Amino acid sequence: MNNDQLKVAIVEPSVIIRSGISVVLKRTPGYRIQSIEIVSLESISRYISIQKPDLLIINPTFWGYFDVSKIKDKIETSKIKCIALVYSTVDVNLLRSYDETLSIYDTVDQLKEKLDKLFMINLNDSSEEQNTLSAREKEIIIGVGKGLTNKEIAQSLFLSTHTVISHRKNIARKLEIHTPAGLTIYAIVNKLIELDDVKK
Amino acid sequence: MQKQQKFSEQNKMTDLINENHSLLLVISRFGLSLGFGNKTVLEVCDTNKVDCTTFLAVVNFLSEGNFEIDYTYEDISILSLIDYLKKAHRYFLDFKFPIIRDKLIEAINQENQSIPYEIMFNRFFDEYVSEVRKHMEYEDKVVFRYVLKVLKGEQNLHYRISVFQSRHNEINSKLIELKNILVKYYPTKGNNHLLTEVLFEILSCDLDLATHNQVEDYLFIPTVKLLEQKNRMTK
Numbered sequence: 001m002n003n004d005q006l007k008v009a010i011v012e013p014s015v016i017i018r019s020g021i022s023v024v025l026k027r028t029p030g031y032r033i034q035s036i037e038i039v040s041l042e043s044i045s046r047y048i049s050i051q052k053p054d055l056l057i058i059n060p061t062f063w064g065y066f067d068v069s070k071i072k073d074k075i076e077t078s079k080i081k082c083i084a085l086v087y088s089t090v091d092v093n094l095l096r097s098y099d100e101t102l103s104i105y106d107t108v109d110q111l112k113e114k115l116d117k118l119f120m121i122n123l124n125d126s127s128e129e130q131n132t133l134s135a136r137e138k139e140i141i142i143g144v145g146k147g148l149t150n151k152e153i154a155q156s157l158f159l160s161t162h163t164v165i166s167h168r169k170n171i172a173r174k175l176e177i178h179t180p181a182g183l184t185i186y187a188i189v190n191k192l193i194e195l196d197d198v199k200k
Numbered sequence: 201m202q203k204q205q206k207f208s209e210q211n212k213m214t215d216l217i218n219e220n221h222s223l224l225l226v227i228s229r230f231g232l233s234l235g236f237g238n239k240t241v242l243e244v245c246d247t248n249k250v251d252c253t254t255f256l257a258v259v260n261f262l263s264e265g266n267f268e269i270d271y272t273y274e275d276i277s278i279l280s281l282i283d284y285l286k287k288a289h290r291y292f293l294d295f296k297f298p299i300i301r302d303k304l305i306e307a308i309n310q311e312n313q314s315i316p317y318e319i320m321f322n323r324f325f326d327e328y329v330s331e332v333r334k335h336m337e338y339e340d341k342v343v344f345r346y347v348l349k350v351l352k353g354e355q356n357l358h359y360r361i362s363v364f365q366s367r368h369n370e371i372n373s374k375l376i377e378l379k380n381i382l383v384k385y386y387p388t389k390g391n392n393h394l395l396t397e398v399l400f401e402i403l404s405c406d407l408d409l410a411t412h413n414q415v416e417d418y419l420f421i422p423t424v425k426l427l428e429q430k431n432r433m434t435k
Contacts, residue, residue: 046422051417051418175380175384175385176376176377176380176384177377177380177381178373178377179324179327179374179377181320181323181324181327182324182374182377182378182380182381184320184324185317185320185321185324185381185385186381186385188317188320189317189381189385189386189387190385195319195320198319198320
């Protein structure tokens with residue numbers, strides 16, 4: 001499950017299709033999506049400058065002709081992905097600057113596949129392996145729970161500070177706990193440390 | 201062009217609540233007191249001296265779920281919006297967080313007497329609240345004061361709303377962390393209604409904070425930007 005929320009802007013004149021896509025996006029498994037519907041050209045640039053969406057789904061025939069490369073130039077990060085929303089046969093040249101196309105007849109599975117491809121969600125990672133803590137990671141949690149700094153943990157375990165930091169990133173991802181206070185609770189609840197260790 | 205929206209001035213105030221009960225929070229934060237009878241939205245707003253357009257903008261924004269971005273910021277009264285946001289801040293800090301804290305401690309204590317978990321959870325929660333407090337006080341003291349100056353047409357202010365926009369990071373992630381700890385790692389025995397209750401509180405508060413931030417991102421910031429532009433043009 002990808003826990004980061006994706007901001008998706010849907011640029012399409014038909015309210016029924018716009019809202020339809022919104023609903024389908026919410027039904028797509030593995031994604032938390034916040035969709036914004038955009039109905040006018042000026043709103044696009046306005047919205048993009050304020051909100052920096054991750055994905056744009058655009059009807060390429062929106063307002064006659066829509067130049068998606070201009071939008072992409074506008075956003076310096078250029079991390080934004082653009083999907084062309086296609087009702088019928090469209091000139092391929094028109095679609096060249098898009099990252100992907102979406103047909104209004106696509107299934108939820110097809111939509112999910114396309115999103116996975118665009119956002120490089122690697123499905124081959126076994127989630128079991130991903131979520132179990134290693135012995136080393138447990139030692140590091142113990143250190144955090146006792147209130148040690150990364151440097152102190154590194155010294156006590158004969159590691160480099162850099163290694164400790166990368167372990168801590170993995171711990172945060174696996175447990176979905178990011179703060180020292182949260183890790184302390186985790187450590188005590190799971191009996192990795194005693195409450196007395198904390199108070200010192 | 202007037203866009204068709206879910207609720208209008210002529211709706212009865214009670215219709216809003218029947219349709220979406222989370223609007224109760226909006227109603228109270230605008231300072232509208234209950235006991236509406238059959239009064240319309242416009243009548244209730246007028247009686248309470250609340251800007252009806254702004255009230256409806258927030259109500260419609262929150263009840264449409266997938267909000268449309270449109271070009272209707274001119275009509276919003278920034279003063280009313282700031283007042284609303286300030287009241288929301290007070291609601292979280294002075295009312296909601298203390299309730300969650302009490303419920304959390306109650307749930308933890310009855311679950312496991314042998315280990316005094318209370319200290320840790322207290323510490324965690326208090327850290328979280330002070331983070332949110334800092335964030336909201338920044339808005340109250342820096343951002344809103346700046347906007348009031350812009351409203352007066354003052355020039356040469358050493359601030360831009362885009363500064364706020366760029367540092368408007370998510371403050372609710374720690375609440376989700378608390379949820380994760382309780383749901384995934386907290387050892388419970390059997391059925392604990394108190395713990396479920398506090399989880400519900402945490403999740404609904406998290407949602408409430410998220411929509412609060414959305415109002416700031418999608419209504420407040422664009423409206424202020426428009427104002428900044430106008431000021432620059434008259435310069």
